[in-house]
Structure formats: C-alpha cells, structure tokens
Amino acid sequence: MSTDSASTSAAPLNRPMITVSIMLATLIQTLDSTIANVALPHMQGTLSASQDEITWVLTSYIVAAAIATPLTGWLSDRLSVKRLLIFSIGGFTVASALCGLSETLTQIVASRLLQGIFGASLVPLSQSILLDINPREKQGQAMAVWGMGVMVGPILGPTLGGWLTDSYNWRWVFFINVPIGAFALFGVATFLPAREPKHDAKFDAFGFATLGLAIGALQAMLDRGEQLDWFGSNEIVIEALVAAISFAFFLVHTATVGKKSFFKYELLKDPNFATGTFFIFVIGAVMYATRALLPPMLQNLMNYPVATTGLVTAPSGAGTMVAMLFAGRLLKRVDARLLLLAGFLISAFALWQMMHYTIVLSESDIVWPGVVQGFGLGLVFVPLSALTFSTLTPELRADGTATYSLMRNIGSSIGISIVQTLMTRNTQVSHADLAANVTPFNPAIQPMLNSGSNYDLAALNASITQQASMIAYLNDFKLMFVATLLVIPLLLLIRPARQAPDASVAHAAMD
Template sequence: MSQTTQPGALSSPVPEAKTSGGELMVTFSIMLATIMQVLDTTIANVALPHMQGSLGASSDQVTWVLTSYIVAAAIMTPPVGFLAQRFGRRQVFLWSVAGFTLTSMLCGQASSLNEMILWRVLQGVFGASLVPLSQATLLDTYPKEKHASAMGIWGVGVMIGPVLGPTLGGWLTEYYSWRWVFYINVPFGILSLLGIYFYVPESETRKQRFDGFGFAMLALAVGALQMLLDRGEHADWFEALEIQLYAIASALGLYLFIVHSRTTQTPFLSPELFRDRNYVSGLLFIFIVGIILLATMALLPPFLQQWKGYPVVTTGLTLMPRGVGTMVSMMLVGKLMKHFDARHLILLGMGLISISLWEMTGFTLDVSRADLIRTGLVQGLGLGLVFVPISTLAYVTLEPRLRGEATALFSLSRNLGSSIGVSIVVAALSRNLWINQQQLGERVQIPPGLLDGLPSADRLSEMSGVLMQEVTRQAAEIAYVNDFYMLMWINIAAMPLVFFLSNPERKG
C-alpha cells in the first residue's frame, strides 16, 4: 500500500504476529541475520595473516579487508529508516539478507585483494540494515509488555558476535581455511531468507523526499571518522597528513550536516528524535557500552596470546565466560524489569562492570586463569544488565513511526562507540608501552661484579637480551593496567546519565 505523508514521517509499525508460533519464527529468522552481521565485524580479524599470503597483500594492505567492511556499514546505517519506510521493511530485509549471503560467498572465493575489498564493501552495504531492522521488527512484533524480553533476545544476538567472533574465526582458520570464515554465513543466510519471506509481515510504504545532501554530509562525517579511527594506529595518528585530512573531512561533514538539518524543511533525520530525552540518553549510554564492550575485547586477546602465551583456542575458552555471563543476565533481565526499576538495574550493571575493571587493574602477567574467568563473568553479567534496559527505555517514550530511523541511529551510536573505544585503548597501550620501556630501561642497573668472569661478549649480549625482554614484559603489564584504569573511570563517569532516563511505568 502506497500513500503520501509529511516529510520526516516513517512507516507504521509492522503488524504484530498473531500467534506465539509466528512470533518465534519471526524472532528466529531475524536473529539469524543479526548474528551473521555482528559476527562478521570480528570473525575475520584472526584470519588476516592467512589471507595475506593467499591474496598477495602486505600486512598494511590486508587490514583494508576489515576497514572496507566497517566503513561501508557505518555509511549505510543512517538511511536504513528511509529505505524501510519507502520500500517496506520486509523487502529491505530480504534484499539485505540475500545480498549479504551472496557477497559472503564471493568473499570466500576472492583470489586477489582488490576482489576481496570490493566484496567486503558490498557486504558492509547489505549488512548495515540487518541489526537496526531486526530491533525495529522485534519491537513491533511483540506487545509492549514483552519489549524487555524481546530486547533481551536481540541483545544476545548483538553481543554474541564480539565474544564468539575471534574464537570461531580462529577455529575455522586453523582447522579448515580462512575462506570458511565467510562460507559459514551461507547456510544461515539461506535459512534467514526463507524465514523472513514466509513469516515477517510487510509494513506500509510511504513516499518521502530523500535528503540527498544531508545524507551525503552525514556519510562524509561518519565515513571519514571511521577511516581516522581505523587507520590512525597504522599511520601514526595526527602526525600523518592522511589522518589530518580525515579529521578535517569528518568535522566539515558534521558541521554542514547540522547547519543543513536546521535550515531545511525535510531533514535527513527527524528532529523529533532529538527531542525525546529517553532516546537521546539511550544513545549516549549505548555509546559508552560500545566502548567498554569491544575495547576490553581488543585488549584481552593480545594480553593472553602475546604476553601469557595462550593459544587461540585456549584464549577463546578463557574469554567465553564473559559471553556466558552476558547472555545469562540478558535472558533474566526481562523478568527482573517486571519487579525492579530498569534504571536501578542499569546502575547495578554498571557497578558490576566497574568492579570487574577495578579487579583487572590488579592483573599481572602471572594472573591465574580463574581470576580471568571470574572477572570476565562479572563483567558479562554487568553488560547484560545495562544493555537490555537501555535498549528498552530508549524507545519507551518514542513514537512507533520513528522506530526505523531510531534503531538505525542507535546501532550507529553503538558501533561508533566500539570503534572509538578500540582506537583509544590500542593507541594508549602502544604509547604507554613505549614510554614504560624507556623509563624502566633507564632504571635498570647491573650490580657491580655481576659480569666479572664472564667468558665472552656473547654471554653479556645474552644477559642484556634477557634483561630487555623482562623490561618489555613489565612495561606491557603496566600499559595494560593503565588501560583498564581508563575504562573503569569512563564507565564510572557515565553512571550519572541514568538520571536523565525516565521510566513511565514507574512514574518517574
């Protein structure tokens, strides 16, 4: 059904599934698509060294396999709301899943770096809509009293990627081939496509003028920022002209987008979104959650593999309790929200995250696996307690017609938080490691007489090498601790934001 509406309006909610069986099939189908997309943001990381040889790329060039996907997905996330209301949510979903599945297969068959980058860009374009559309569809499929449970299910799908992605990618690469990192999407994509085709109802479509200039400026701002964050560590940050140009382009794009949005009659994003206090607070919160979620996961694998000598599979098993804790709390929090104020659960969750990060500041290179598992489990429980209530309260006062735009912006905020968090902790780790090496190296003194009687210069060289190796180990230990401290204070500083959220069901 096609009809004309005022600019800025979005499609009506998808009709609710009439039976619980229908709800389950809708949920199963769209969550398969969500898991595919979030897995692909991290699953290819550990396979890069193997791709490098097959594709004939340098270590610097092969990182574009990750960058191309992330940037394309970031740019194409904001227009998801417009596409859903213009062509229908189900149609956009079907085309997105089909395109994502096809490009996944083509990525697995790529024989050169240029081919791989092309298919990864298209994979990011098609995959950008999967997470926001799945959230919007679940909110419209389930009645309001079940929104917390629906967001718990959705949250498990979104959070499972960063936790299981590196482990699954490492296992597939080690025992099969890096190509299976992409081929694994094909059967799940086909199942998701069939489920969406048969069970997801279509939404109404409405004609709306597309704000091309607004989209172009927002795409420039987001794309340049993602390039800056992803390339910064490789290019020595703002010492490089490349990074300076990305920063200028991002700032200019954002400035022109804001000015244009305030002066045009048909802005790309509906102004009503930013008048809703709960939604804006939810955007800020999910940004912080994104920082903590992926930043910690960016630190722990190299800490365990490089400095503690854990193999990939052992690293994955050690980190898995974090994901288990997240999924357990997400499945329970829907019931808890019926008896407790969601804002109190958010504070409890952020408190648990802060406690786990504080314990991690006491990590040494001799930290036991039991401590690693315990702190990961506590942090996972906290993340689940924060993620679901935020994902529910963010939309509780928002008009249903705005959900298409709102879920897209919500996903973009989470992804930007993740990108910024990873870039900050990796840059801080690298810088602190270098500084600590210099400062500790200056303090190393060999006691008089220790080298007396050594038979040759080779023995002196060997001892110097051992000393420098130990200095580097201690420098790394301090650098990781500093990063954990930083994340802890970021989390604590975000806690007062909970007072900007309202819970209408609790009258306050």
C-alpha cells in the same frame, strides 16, 4: 508495525519463527565484525598482500557499514521493512560467498564493502521488528533476545574464526554465513508479514552525502590511526578534516531545511531516546573497549594460541546471555534504572579485578572476571534498550534503531582507538622508566650485564618490554574502571519508563 492489531486483521504472527529468522541474520552480521580478525595472517599469504594492505579487509567492512546504517530508516519507508530485510539478508549472504571465493586483495575488499553495505540494516531492523511484533509487556524480553545476538556475536567471532581457520581454511570464515543466511532469508520471506511502503518518502541526497562522508572518514581515521601514528600521517589529517567539514555541512543543512532533512530531528524531542542514545555511545566507548584489550594481551604477552585465547574469553558471552535473560524478566518488576546501576557496579568490579592482573595468570583468573563483566554488561544493555524506545512512536523506530546502532558503533570505535593508543604510548613510557634502573650498580641484573652476552642483553630487553606492556594494559583497565564509575551519576538523566500513547499497537502489520 505491531502485532496485537496485526493479529486481529490478518493471519496471526508466528513470533517464534520471526524472532529466530531475524536473530540469525543479526548473528551473522555481528559475527563478521570480528570473525575475520584472526584469519588475516592466513589471508595475507594467500592474497599476496602486505600487512598494511590486508587491514583493508577489516576497514572496508567497518566503513561501508557505518556509511550505510543511517539509510535504514528511509529505505524501510521506501521499500518496506520486509523487502529491505530480504534484500539485506540476500545481499549479505551473496557477498559472504564472494569473500570466500576471492582470489585477489581487490576482490575481497570489494566483497567486504558489499557485506558492509548490505549488512548495515540488519541490526537496527531486527531491533525495530522485535519491538513491533511484541506487546509492551514483552518488549523487555524481546530486547534481551536481541541483545544476545548483538553482544554474543562479536565475542564468539574470534573463537569461531580461529577454529574454522585452523580446522579448514580462512575461506570458511565467510562460507559459514551462506547456510545461516539462506535459512534466515527463508524464514523472513515466509513468516514476516508485509505492508505497502511509503512511495512518497523523499530522499535528502545532500544530507545523506554529508553525513555518510563524515561517518566514513571518522571510522577510517579511528580504524587506521594507531597504525599510521595518528596526526603524524597525512592520511589521518585528511580524514579528520573531511569528517569535521562534512559534519559541519550536515549540521547547517539539517538546521536550515527542517523536516526535509535526512535526519529526523523529531527523535531528539523524545527525552528517553536522546538520553538512551547518549548512554549507548558512552557504553560503547567505555565497556566495549575493554573487550578489545584482552585478546592481544593474552596472545602477545602470555603466548596464548588463538584457539586458547578464544576459549578463555568466550565465557564472558555466557555471562552476558544469563544476565540478559534475567534482565528481560526483571524489567516487569524492578525499576530499569536500578538494573542499570547494578550492571555498572558489577562491570566496575570486574575491571577492578583486571587492574590486579600480573604476567602470571591462570585460565580461571581470566575467565571469571570476564564472566562477571559480561554479566554486568548484560544487565546494562537490556534495560537501556527498553527505556530508550519505551516512548518512541512506531513511525520513528526504524530511524531510531539505526541511530542507536550507529552511535553504539561509533562509541566503541572511539573507545578502542583511545585504549590502543594509550597502550602503545604507555608501553614506551614504562619501558623508559624501567630501563632507567638497568645500571651496573643494580645487583639484580649485574651478572647479566657483566656477562657481555648479546643473548643475555636481548633477554633482559624482552623482559623489560613485557613488563612495560603489562603496566600499559593495567593502566588501560584502570582508566576503564574509573570511566565506568563516572558514568553512573548520568543515570539521573534517565526518566522512568512510561506508557507512550498507542506505542505498541499503532500499525496493523509489519512495514
């Protein structure tokens, strides 16, 4: 699936149009992972749903996408990459329209399930295609373009979702996908070359069922654990047991059936891919989780409107885009591991700045650490993607990119769940510690206690809660800072990129 040989045996590839088309498809998929979050309160009223019920609009999408992602490799062999991509974009676009037209909670949850299923292949396929249509010396720049779509989409999602919801209504959060999806579908159908699928591709139903059940149960547990007090809830206990038992069956099945397994264990024989996949899991857990802390901190503690929150957090995406453009070019001249080291150090510096936040913050205090962190993340993402797939054969790329995306998503889900849980618990602990100083003998608060006014007591409790929450957020930033520093020694596990035999020009056309 490479371009150089394709151009000699078929019509020349229109790389710019292929890139634009698949990145538009990637963008709408990544946008939808966060764009609906800010619209949930508006949906709740329209659909007459409780707060617990409306969260299934998010959970259904996440779980469906997680379960369907591992299917990408087999489906690309069975249908061909072009047909699978057309099918995925078309289905995602139709499902988006159905979300916008939904009149009941059941309808929108079902439509979001379809969105997750159809959209699951878009990110791994876009990465695989960009690797295949570009020669080796341009793959770093290709990964920079791909990284911008993957990273910027979730960052811009809340901003765009808030603007669409305030200016129009929540349905446009989904309708916006329709024209973009239509353009992407036209571009892929017109410019992406095709080749015959592998009709003999075997499907390991038991392997997929056990892996899909394990991933789905894990994602549901991580997404709903904080709401349901984790293992104090029977639902979370059941989901944890299902995930553990299903994954155990999957491991035993994979070890016993060998090459007939749903998971291509040949991927793990490539040291760079195995190390890179582990790294993207850690990065998802450490660096993505930080992005989930800022919006609730700004809205809940500092009373920022949704639109303003989006405006002050969105510039971090600009930092990511600039870094990715630089990193794509620097990969030709600088050891990728040095870029990774620089990225982690810059990200750690941004987290160190966030550790010193206070209740009183100017907008620049929020914007600049975000830009710095985004820049660091961009320096990490591009070289890591390039190194991970530098020695992987084209035949394994579809499965490899699916596994890579899946591990990134699982890592981010775990990281977000950890920081949110710690934030809630540390808030309670800090509240108790601060409240211990509320005594009649404390001169700072003695007038409020002596007044006997319920209003004064309520104001005092609100102030203590605010301070306790801020302490909890700062503890989370400190945890992420330490974790980022601890990841740096793992760079020694990554080998320098080397030329894989015929890795870039192995096929005459796209799958």
